[in-house]
Amino acid sequence: MSDATSSTPFVRRDGIFDRILVVGSAGACVALLGMLAMVLLDIVIGGSGRISLEFLTAAPSNGMTEGGIFPAIVGTALLTFLMTIAAVPAGVATAVYLNEYAPTNSTLARVVRVSIANLAGVPSIVFGLFGLGFFVSTLGRAIDVTLFSGELTFARPSLLWAALTLSVLTLPVVVVATEEALRAVPRELRDASLALGATRFETVVRIVLPEALGGILTGAILAVSRGAGEVAPIMFTGAAYFLPQLPSHLNDAFMNLGYHVYVLATQSPDVEKTKPILYGTALVLLMLTFLLNVVAVILRSRTRGKLKPAL
Amino acid sequence: MTPQVRSTPELPLVVKMRTRGLSVFYGEKQAVHEVDLEVGVNQVLALIGPSGCGKSTFLRSLNRMNDTVDGVRVLGEVDLDGRPIYGPDVDPVVVRRHVGMVFQRSNPFPKSIFDNVAYGLRIAGMRDKAELALRVEKALRHAALWDEVKDRLFESGLGLSGGQQQRLCIARALAVEPEVLLMDEPASALDPIATARLEDLISELRAELTIVIVTHNMQQAARVSQRTAFFYMGKLVEVGETQRMFTRPKEQATEDYISGRFG
Numbered sequence: 001m002s003d004a005t006s007s008t009p010f011v012r013r014d015g016i017f018d019r020i021l022v023v024g025s026a027g028a029c030v031a032l033l034g035m036l037a038m039v040l041l042d043i044v045i046g047g048s049g050r051i052s053l054e055f056l057t058a059a060p061s062n063g064m065t066e067g068g069i070f071p072a073i074v075g076t077a078l079l080t081f082l083m084t085i086a087a088v089p090a091g092v093a094t095a096v097y098l099n100e101y102a103p104t105n106s107t108l109a110r111v112v113r114v115s116i117a118n119l120a121g122v123p124s125i126v127f128g129l130f131g132l133g134f135f136v137s138t139l140g141r142a143i144d145v146t147l148f149s150g151e152l153t154f155a156r157p158s159l160l161w162a163a164l165t166l167s168v169l170t171l172p173v174v175v176v177a178t179e180e181a182l183r184a185v186p187r188e189l190r191d192a193s194l195a196l197g198a199t200r201f202e203t204v205v206r207i208v209l210p211e212a213l214g215g216i217l218t219g220a221i222l223a224v225s226r227g228a229g230e231v232a233p234i235m236f237t238g239a240a241y242f243l244p245q246l247p248s249h250l251n252d253a254f255m256n257l258g259y260h261v262y263v264l265a266t267q268s269p270d271v272e273k274t275k276p277i278l279y280g281t282a283l284v285l286l287m288l289t290f291l292l293n294v295v296a297v298i299l300r301s302r303t304r305g306k307l308k309p310a311l
Numbered sequence: 312m313t314p315q316v317r318s319t320p321e322l323p324l325v326v327k328m329r330t331r332g333l334s335v336f337y338g339e340k341q342a343v344h345e346v347d348l349e350v351g352v353n354q355v356l357a358l359i360g361p362s363g364c365g366k367s368t369f370l371r372s373l374n375r376m377n378d379t380v381d382g383v384r385v386l387g388e389v390d391l392d393g394r395p396i397y398g399p400d401v402d403p404v405v406v407r408r409h410v411g412m413v414f415q416r417s418n419p420f421p422k423s424i425f426d427n428v429a430y431g432l433r434i435a436g437m438r439d440k441a442e443l444a445l446r447v448e449k450a451l452r453h454a455a456l457w458d459e460v461k462d463r464l465f466e467s468g469l470g471l472s473g474g475q476q477q478r479l480c481i482a483r484a485l486a487v488e489p490e491v492l493l494m495d496e497p498a499s500a501l502d503p504i505a506t507a508r509l510e511d512l513i514s515e516l517r518a519e520l521t522i523v524i525v526t527h528n529m530q531q532a533a534r535v536s537q538r539t540a541f542f543y544m545g546k547l548v549e550v551g552e553t554q555r556m557f558t559r560p561k562e563q564a565t566e567d568y569i570s571g572r573f574g
Contacts, residue, residue, distance in 0.1 A: 104381045188418035192480070194379055196431035196487060197408035206430075207420060 040286075047283030050276045056284070060242060064264060065273040069281050074246050075159075075239075075254035076288070080228045082163035082250075083170065087227070088220045090167070091174025098175075099182040100204050120172035124232040131165030131237035132157070153251060160250040162238030170227040177219020181212035214303020218296045225292035229285060231258040241267065257285040322552075324538075327352040327521040328373060328410075328491060332387035335368050335377060342368045345387065346547045348540060350491070355513060355522045357532035357553065360542035361568065366525050369542065370493050373523060374410035375403035391491070408435065411489035415496040417476035419468035419483070424451075424460050427468045427479055431487035446486055453519075454482035455512050474505025478512065485516075492516065494524040498531065510535050529569055533557050541565045 058068035094112065102109035140155035147153075154160075185208050193203040209216075231239075239259040247254040261281050268274040328350040335343035343365040350356050350373075358366040368377065375396060377383045389396050396406045408431075419427050428447040429437075437443055447464075451457040456478040460471070468479050477497060484492060494513070498506040513522060513535045526532050532539055533553060540550040541564070549562045560566045567573055 186418070188414060188416060189420060191376065191379070191412075191414060192418045192420065192483070193430070193434075194404075195374065195376060195407055195412035195414075196434060196483065197404055198431075198434045199404050200379075202434055206434075211421060 043279060043282050043286055046276070046279035047281075050280030051283060055277075055280055059244075060277075063269050064242065064277065065268075065270050066277075069257065069260060069277070069284065071243060071246055072255040072257045072260040072281065073284065076228060076257045076285075078159060078247065078254060079163050079166065079234070079238075079256060080224060082159065083166040083227055084220070084224050086164055087167035087170045087174055087223065091171050091220075091223075092178050092216060094171075095175045095178035095182060096204060096209075099179050100200070100208065116172045116175050119168070120176070124169060124230055125235075127165055127169045127233040128236050130168070131161055131233060135161040135164055136237060156251070157236060157238040157240075157253055158249075158251040159238055159247050159254045162234040162254070162256075165233045165237045166227045166230060169230060169233050170223040173223035173226065174220055177223065178212070178216045181215025181219065182208060184215060185211045214299055218300045218303070221292050221296040221299070225289045225296070228292065229258050229289050231256070231262055234259060235262075257281055257288070261285065324349055324351040325353075326350070327354075327392065328523075329390045330369075330373075330387065331390075333369070333372060333389060334386040335365070335372055336384040336386075337368075337380075338382045342545055343372070344545045348547055348550060350521055350523055351538060352521050353517055353519075354538060355517050355524060355536040357536035357539045358523065358525045358542060359527075359529065359532050359539060359568070360548075361573070362527075364542040365545040366540075366542040367495055370495055370523060370525050371412075373491070373493055374407050374412055376407070376412060378403050408487055409489055410491045410493060411484035411487065412493045413477070413480050413484055413495070413497050415499055417473060417480050417500070419471070419476050419479050421467065421469055423465045424468045424471070424479060425464040428482050428486045430483060435487060450482040450486035453485050453516065454478045455508065455515075456482055472505070474501050474508060477501060477505070477509060481512065489520065491521045491523065494522065496525050496527060499527065506531070529557075529571075541568060543568070 055068040056073065057070050059071050060069065061067035094116075098109050098112060136155060136157055140158075140161065143154040144150055144152060189207050189211065190203055193207045194200070198206070234256060238253055239256045240253040241263055243253060243255055261278060264274050264278040264281060268278075326349045330346055330348045333343060333346045333348075334341060346369060348369075358370060360366050371377045372385050373389060373396075377385055385397060387397075391406070391409060395401065396403075396410075420430060422430070425447055428450050429443050432443055432446055437446070448457060448461075451460060456475060459475060460479075463470075468476065471479060477500075481492075481497075498509050501509060510531060513524065516522060517537075524532075524535065536553045538550065539553045539556040541548045541556070541560075541562070543564055549556065549560060549565045551561075556565065557569055560569065
């Protein structure tokens, strides 16, 4: 070996490690793609045959071995909608305070940021338990005692409490995404607005928020799409195994796609007969979140385009 | 004639703005040390001095823009037409409607040319469309930009060239009809042709308002200003009529700086 080296002084010494690194990292990429492909293929192949108009518009029947998933779709849509109107305004308002109003060395802002980082790390099942303990048992009971003379109305799992529980889970994502979008707005624009006699509030509303809107919406949609697929936070706070009617009040329980998948996979009386329905449900859930992500990507590329000068 | 002008004492000043004992602190660090300075009405006052000498910080305390930066403390007095702008019951937002500002880097809003100029007017509550259009045209004409943009008022302000963008920012500041216009190195990012146009514009604007300009360019200060103030290490070293400052400075430091020996 040493002879060969001395006879060819310009030999590549790192060749072998270089190749190992390339092969290794490429292999990791392929493995990742492969796993995603396997998950998608399995669900698409297993579920696509099941999906039909009837599947999407009918209620489950015959002990969940027949029929469709219409109530679960409606429940998921309602849940997601309520969660969005709870989480997005609160999250955006928090981020606006942190980024536009709080002094740079503010203790409050630091505490809020640390709390948000920790909130994002809490396992989702803990949110479920929190929702049960706080929203259902404490807040719900308090409402019943004060407004309904103790009659059981809000102190039970329901659409409202599940949506609020989920909104707590998605809140950190909305705050972080909004803060990032606000930080991307150049300080020069704020200065220009302030120097023209605008108040801080007018500057935020007329300049900063419109400029950050694309980023905020993108973040909000990604947060919502993540929340829409969560099961653990709603298990104890409102999702139901099966319901004969659609929810019509905020304090009704509801069916949900993610929870339905869980129910079909674990509680079915006849595993073989429910399997196609299970696949179909999983595919619908997947397409729903995929759709939301696509909307987010389109929005993001649109706002990128908008930032370029028109010409 | 010229030697006579040189030997006469400086003309009395009709004061538009006056600072007394103005000090500015960034946290513990003092950036401006007890500056007494007067700005004459319908004059251009140039602030010169090496980087970090406090001239920009001083400028930004004339329309209370320093209030928007965390940890900045301003001591002393600043008057506009004899009225204090740092009084306890003074709203800095109102001060900024009287004392406008143009920044080093042109910063048009990502809006149309029209909306950029109309921004300050709309903030001030103007809703009437005809009146807005009139004021926008007037401001763009003042800023010598009207002929170049009149056919594309509703296109983005970001589509303009660098020099046009800076003139758009000036038009935007002029639209609210301030009494004083502060300019922080407005030509530092412009090419020589755009700079020359900007300097012509400054000389024209002087007829209607008072201008304070920070510049690193000695020739620019000599060309556009009637009075010049030299700042060094946060202190006002010398102030006087521009012609006198550049020919017979009283302080050695001023002479060293304008003759290029440091800075």
